[in-house]
Amino acid sequence: MRQLTGAEAIREALDLCLAKDPSVVLMGLGVPDPKGVFGTTLGLQKKHGADRVFDMPTAENGMTGVALGATLAGIRPVMVHQRLDFALLAVEQIVNQAAKWRYMFGGQMGAPMVVRLVVGRGWGQGTQHAQSLHAWFAHVPGLKVVAPARPADAKGLLISAIEDDDPVVFIEHRWMQVLKDEVPEGLTREPLGKARVARAGTDVTLVGVSYMTVECLRAADYLAEEGVSAEVLDLRSLRPLDEDAILASVRKTGRLVVADTSWAFCGVSAEVCALVAEKAHGALKAAPRRLGTADCPVPSTPALANLAYPRAEQIAAAARASVGLTGPAPRRAAPVIPLDVPDTSFTGPF
Amino acid sequence: MRQLTGAEAIREALDLCLAKDPSVVLMGLGVPDPKGVFGTTLGLQKKHGADRVFDMPTAENGMTGVALGATLAGIRPVMVHQRLDFALLAVEQIVNQAAKWRYMFGGQMGAPMVVRLVVGRGWGQGTQHAQSLHAWFAHVPGLKVVAPARPADAKGLLISAIEDDDPVVFIEHRWMQVLKDEVPEGLTREPLGKARVARAGTDVTLVGVSYMTVECLRAADYLAEEGVSAEVLDLRSLRPLDEDAILASVRKTGRLVVADTSWAFCGVSAEVCALVAEKAHGALKAAPRRLGTADCPVPSTPALANLAYPRAEQIAAAARASVGLTGPAPRRAAPVIPLDVPDTSFTGPF
Amino acid sequence: MNARLGLYRSLLRARLVEERIAELYPAQEMRCPVHLSIGQEAAAVGVCAALRPGDWALSGHRSHGHYLAKGGDLKAMLAELYGKATGCCGGKGGSMHFIDRKAGFMGATPIVGSTIAMAVGAAFGSRLKGEKRVVVSFLGDAAVEEGVFHEAANFAVLKKLPVLFACENNLYSVYSPLSVRQPKGRSIAKQAASYGMPAWTGDGNDAEKTLALAKKAVAWARTRGPAFLELSTYRWREHCGPNYDNHIGYRTEAEFKAWKKRDPVASFKARLVKAKLLDEGRDAALRAELAAEIDAAVAFARESPYPEPKALLSDVYAGAA
Amino acid sequence: MNARLGLYRSLLRARLVEERIAELYPAQEMRCPVHLSIGQEAAAVGVCAALRPGDWALSGHRSHGHYLAKGGDLKAMLAELYGKATGCCGGKGGSMHFIDRKAGFMGATPIVGSTIAMAVGAAFGSRLKGEKRVVVSFLGDAAVEEGVFHEAANFAVLKKLPVLFACENNLYSVYSPLSVRQPKGRSIAKQAASYGMPAWTGDGNDAEKTLALAKKAVAWARTRGPAFLELSTYRWREHCGPNYDNHIGYRTEAEFKAWKKRDPVASFKARLVKAKLLDEGRDAALRAELAAEIDAAVAFARESPYPEPKALLSDVYAGAA
Ligand SMILES: Cc1ncc(C[n+]2csc(CCOP(=O)(O)OP(=O)(O)O)c2C)c(N)n1
Ligand SMILES: Cc1ncc(C[n+]2csc(CCOP(=O)(O)OP(=O)(O)O)c2C)c(N)n1
Ligand SMILES: [Mg+2]
Ligand SMILES: [Mg+2]
Numbered sequence A, B: 001m002r003q004l005t006g007a008e009a010i011r012e013a014l015d016l017c018l019a020k021d022p023s024v025v026l027m028g029l030g031v032p033d034p035k036g037v038f039g040t041t042l043g044l045q046k047k048h049g050a051d052r053v054f055d056m057p058t059a060e061n062g063m064t065g066v067a068l069g070a071t072l073a074g075i076r077p078v079m080v081h082q083r084l085d086f087a088l089l090a091v092e093q094i095v096n097q098a099a100k101w102r103y104m105f106g107g108q109m110g111a112p113m114v115v116r117l118v119v120g121r122g123w124g125q126g127t128q129h130a131q132s133l134h135a136w137f138a139h140v141p142g143l144k145v146v147a148p149a150r151p152a153d154a155k156g157l158l159i160s161a162i163e164d165d166d167p168v169v170f171i172e173h174r175w176m177q178v179l180k181d182e183v184p185e186g187l188t189r190e191p192l193g194k195a196r197v198a199r200a201g202t203d204v205t206l207v208g209v210s211y212m213t214v215e216c217l218r219a220a221d222y223l224a225e226e227g228v229s230a231e232v233l234d235l236r237s238l239r240p241l242d243e244d245a246i247l248a249s250v251r252k253t254g255r256l257v258v259a260d261t262s263w264a265f266c267g268v269s270a271e272v273c274a275l276v277a278e279k280a281h282g283a284l285k286a287a288p289r290r291l292g293t294a295d296c297p298v299p300s301t302p303a304l305a306n307l308a309y310p311r312a313e314q315i316a317a318a319a320r321a322s323v324g325l326t327g328p329a330p331r332r333a334a335p336v337i338p339l340d341v342p343d344t345s346f347t348g349p350f
Numbered sequence C, D: 001m002n003a004r005l006g007l008y009r010s011l012l013r014a015r016l017v018e019e020r021i022a023e024l025y026p027a028q029e030m031r032c033p034v035h036l037s038i039g040q041e042a043a044a045v046g047v048c049a050a051l052r053p054g055d056w057a058l059s060g061h062r063s064h065g066h067y068l069a070k071g072g073d074l075k076a077m078l079a080e081l082y083g084k085a086t087g088c089c090g091g092k093g094g095s096m097h098f099i100d101r102k103a104g105f106m107g108a109t110p111i112v113g114s115t116i117a118m119a120v121g122a123a124f125g126s127r128l129k130g131e132k133r134v135v136v137s138f139l140g141d142a143a144v145e146e147g148v149f150h151e152a153a154n155f156a157v158l159k160k161l162p163v164l165f166a167c168e169n170n171l172y173s174v175y176s177p178l179s180v181r182q183p184k185g186r187s188i189a190k191q192a193a194s195y196g197m198p199a200w201t202g203d204g205n206d207a208e209k210t211l212a213l214a215k216k217a218v219a220w221a222r223t224r225g226p227a228f229l230e231l232s233t234y235r236w237r238e239h240c241g242p243n244y245d246n247h248i249g250y251r252t253e254a255e256f257k258a259w260k261k262r263d264p265v266a267s268f269k270a271r272l273v274k275a276k277l278l279d280e281g282r283d284a285a286l287r288a289e290l291a292a293e294i295d296a297a298v299a300f301a302r303e304s305p306y307p308e309p310k311a312l313l314s315d316v317y318a319g320a321a
Helices: A006-020 A044-048 A060-072 A084-104 A134-138 A151-163 A212-225 A243-253 A268-279 A302-308 A312-323 B006-020 B044-048 B060-072 B084-104 B134-138 B151-163 B212-225 B243-253 B268-279 B302-308 B312-323 C003-027 C041-049 C064-069 C074-081 C114-128 C147-158 C188-193 C207-223 C253-261 C264-274 C280-303 C309-313 D003-027 D041-049 D064-069 D074-081 D114-128 D147-158 D188-193 D207-223 D253-261 D264-274 D280-303 D309-313
Strands: A003-005 A024-028 A076-081 A114-119 A144-146 A168-173 A180-182 A196-199 A204-208 A230-234 A237-239 A256-263 A289-293 B003-005 B024-028 B076-081 B114-119 B144-146 B168-173 B180-182 B196-199 B204-208 B230-234 B237-239 B256-263 B289-293 C056-059 C105-108 C135-140 C163-169 C199-203 C227-232 D056-059 D105-108 D135-140 D163-169 D199-203 D227-232
Touching: A003 A006, A003 A151, A006 A024, A006 A044, A006 A151, A024 A060, A060 A076, A060 A084, A060 C114, A060 C147, A076 A084, A084 A114, A084 A134, A084 B084, A084 C114, A114 A151, A134 A144, A134 A168, A134 A237, A134 A256, A134 A268, A144 A151, A151 A168, A151 A180, A196 A212, A204 A212, A204 A243, A204 A312, A212 A230, A212 A256, A212 A312, A230 A243, A243 A268, A256 A268, A256 A312, A268 A289, A268 B268, A268 B289, A289 A312, A289 B268, A302 D309, B003 B006, B003 B151, B006 B024, B006 B044, B006 B151, B024 B060, B060 B076, B060 B084, B060 D114, B060 D147, B076 B084, B084 B114, B084 B134, B084 D114, B114 B151, B134 B144, B134 B168, B134 B237, B134 B256, B134 B268, B144 B151, B151 B168, B151 B180, B196 B212, B204 B212, B204 B243, B204 B312, B212 B230, B212 B256, B212 B312, B230 B243, B243 B268, B256 B268, B256 B312, B268 B289, B289 B312, B302 C309, C003 C041, C003 C064, C003 C074, C003 C207, C003 C264, C003 C280, C041 C064, C041 C135, C041 C163, C041 C207, C041 C227, C041 C264, C056 C064, C056 C114, C064 C074, C064 C105, C074 C280, C105 C114, C114 C135, C114 C147, C114 C163, C147 C163, C147 D147, C163 C188, C163 C207, C188 C199, C188 C227, C199 C207, C207 C227, C207 C264, C264 C280, D003 D041, D003 D064, D003 D074, D003 D207, D003 D264, D003 D280, D041 D064, D041 D135, D041 D163, D041 D207, D041 D227, D041 D264, D056 D064, D056 D114, D064 D074, D064 D105, D074 D280, D105 D114, D114 D135, D114 D147, D114 D163, D147 D163, D163 D188, D163 D207, D188 D199, D188 D227, D199 D207, D207 D227, D207 D264, D264 D280
Parallel strands: A024 A076, A076 A114, A114 A168, A144 A168, A204 A230, A204 A256, A256 A289, B024 B076, B076 B114, B114 B168, B144 B168, B204 B230, B204 B256, B256 B289, C056 C105, C056 C135, C135 C163, C163 C227, C199 C227, D056 D105, D056 D135, D135 D163, D163 D227, D199 D227
Antiparallel strands: A003 A180, A144 A237, A196 A230, B003 B180, B144 B237, B196 B230
């Protein structure tokens, strides 16, 4: 199958949805600019017209209200923010209004809109350009939240999100955008609310949120070297959460490690552990373990930022402890690329 | 000891802090008006002057930035929002800015400010006046979050919050404001970060968040009638969380029920369960149970809103199941007051 | 019916409905906050009378008058206040979340200023869909202080959208006078004009004058882009709830009385009587007719069933139970 | 030093520092985004020259010029870009979070518009503390679109606070021209004036003219309340990063060239030469002196240690490790 980057996959999803449904519009700061939101919107204004694909004033809150208001007329807006952090200005509209739009009017209305939130990481982004507050949105009934970890899911979930009749928060990790992987052609959909077994295994369940799935897969490789069979579950959807998939996996493996792109405290990894404790009491042979970003803002300097993110090594270490491997981990060659970029082609500044 | 309502206790805390430290200022919509933010600010402008106790434009976001900016000059602002929901407009300033103000400048700065967020409940408040998003703030390093359940703690925690050098989100439940209870005189402090054993017990731990502690205490009474000894732990502080207190209690009782004023999903109750699973694996003799508001926005009509909140009956039922009581619960007289008010003196409209 | 009489009927109806609400509220059967627009009816009625059927309106916490003037269903309104399944939101909204899609009243929500942006978006979306529709955003004097007004107004002017911002300046936000919120002497309309749209000020207690202005503004909005109306008016009763509250100290009885003299209903009635379009007899008949309608709506609301418990978890997502 | 020469030195220094950053950036040792103000130095320098030592400034993402003009420490600045423990934020901030408390540069953070409110708050707090201080808020042409500008400006005018809003209008927000963000022909300064404060427009590429305007505005702010300056200028290089980007299509090479002709450094130099205050020799000497200072700062930054791992979890709360 042909390979696309995450950004290309997203662009394709947008292009197909814009082509299919004239009600779909795409808006956000920089959408039609030469960089095209990390390449995800390139050429779309030219193809679908400036009425439907457009830039906007720097006014995240008001413009989110504009997007929601447009749904009253049957428009299905896709809004993008180049950093999740900027959308904190818009949570009033997203959480008070859009999330409740159907409920508070007794089901007569609906808010079919997608809010794409790009999560930054690396290259010294710093405290206000690297937050991943998906747990906030997942906390809120009325919203759906997805967080793809690979290009095919980015495409399939985005199409499903755009076609969905409820507001969907689409968590788009900056490092997922640069991953290259197989992506099917055409209007392919991935269901909202379903996790994906990214790798089957029997000894320990590694649950990945967003980009952390990539690290979980690397950790599974490390663990395999030691004969530990790790199952990697890519959550993909954070609300609704695929409880069945999580419970089935931990009932099989009896061990759980959850890796998140945000803080563990009151985060999605807490929810996963709580769910397992509540609904699969006794299934775990060892304590579950959570790995999130360090309990501090993400600092700019690579000397510290590199320490803030859980990496495959730590995930593997948690899994080793969980299965009772107590000896030292096998020594591995130091990583060849700097830790603050997803790969060597990434040279900043964003 | 004399008795005060929660609102009176808060007013006293504010009054004492304003008197003690000329850097403290109190701001918010309606602060000097005749209702005085549910009575919590009555008379304070007259006593401490219009420079330090003042109303503001309807501009939650900008005014939070103003409060943060005032800290640069050594001011210690206390800001109040009559509903937490209104402060969603201000999360950019609270979470991107204030929470990181110390960290991002390498420790040179600090944001000694308190944001009081009143959580609404009852009398048909509806979807946009009854949210309790404390889990959001608790998720964020750099913030402290407290949620008192009784007047004495409201006073002691507020004084500690005002004296603290970091931004503190003070979750002020509307129904706590009308509780009447013993409150010590003078500048009494309760430590940020410490839970409180509201009732000692041996068979099951009931963890209460904010007003839910009141319901837990009622549930403990019910359970006592059946010979079940419930320990009620009032979390009081959500960040930092008093892990030791939680772990000590569940290690003793082996059973855990957590009741929260917000949604369970990705909420504080998830964190408590995850913590116990991680750090006290095997200590629980039964699955932990979470009770939060129903997984929907809080509707206006009492016919539905009454079903949205966990009450003592459900908490007791969860605890009964947890200790293995399988028979029907003893019949209890129907409550004499309507369920959408804290007591009969409360007649709306807010 | 004569158009002027129609306007009067609309005014009187809003008044009588809300007076009935105020009368019934102490029975504690309407268990939700109510923000009455008594005293401000002419603004709502005058603006809505300038609209075409396909036009839309959105509002905020104080939306009773707007809902009624736009043609919202009275029974569904009262049932909503009583929290009933037959309410305009099935009981889920209460007083602060009115809607009547058929009437083009496309929603009210009580976060100050938020629906301003939605109104602008609705106009934007309507234009994209090729619909010639004006959307009215009803807002208060406090709402213009919110950043969302600034952001929405900028976009509306940028895109020349068919929006009418109808601002009822009643001098207060809850109990806070303008003086603690906006600089002395600064005109809301003038500041709105600085965004690049025409802005008019008018007497929001005079339905006919408001209608005349609104006609101009709506015509502008329909063809040229956004317009702004600042309508001065006054809320008679407490910010939220059924009572008078001039004694509590945030405003004077004298101020209230001065405004009460300019009662939008009574003064219009006097004008119609003078114009021989109305007399006491016809007025009494009209009141009786409206009272009967209100009686029926109240009875409907009170007799309607509460929503079933299962409704608690419905309408969270499309298609779900 | 002659005041005019001092101004020139300040301009030139900002230019040379940033050119050095642009030169060194491709080595990938400064691993953080950089928003260079090359081309816009005169605005920063002119405004800061009008301030007293006790005055403060805050800024946003593009703060290098403001930081330097306000007297921020050069070594600490470069060390911050290199992510070092000796940086002005101990490496935790990077280019988008500069601060130098001693110099009165009280912080820059990169959420567009957010520090506007803080600047207003700092002025408010300073007055409460009895300090006679003017606070400058540096902002861009996009920042005025944010609701926070509206809210902060209203409060500043309401309370007559000593704030100067210094808006550098460089025509773009990232790659988005004003035309997609603000209505055609609407003046930022005029709209700002509608809040009730004096607003001036000026040539932001001319340090002396800017200084003259800023003096007026600062004097007003110190005694009468907020003031607004709209300074037209132009960013030479890409929005973020060290390169030129006129080829990518959001603006024309011709536009860039026209602005480059109005180089704030070269044109001021020419003026000083004409006034016989400067000649090539003295200019070269000045450049050499500045280059040496920059060499030393770069060396300092490169040789400084990274923060210790334990710094990751320090500074989250007061008093904690
Ligand atoms: C964002 C937000 N802040 C505060 C409130 C509380 N509040 C409810 S109504 C109101 C007054 C608004 O005043 P105005 O816009 O003038 O309308 P009026 O009540 O006078 O009709 C306020 C502040 C709110 N609902 N939303
Ligand atoms: C709230 C917010 N939205 C978007 C961004 C992304 N962003 C960074 S700089 C910038 C441009 C701002 O333009 P302007 O204020 O004119 O300043 P300039 O870059 O031209 O100096 C934008 C949109 C941001 N940092 N914050
Ligand atoms: Mg008002
Ligand atoms: Mg600009």
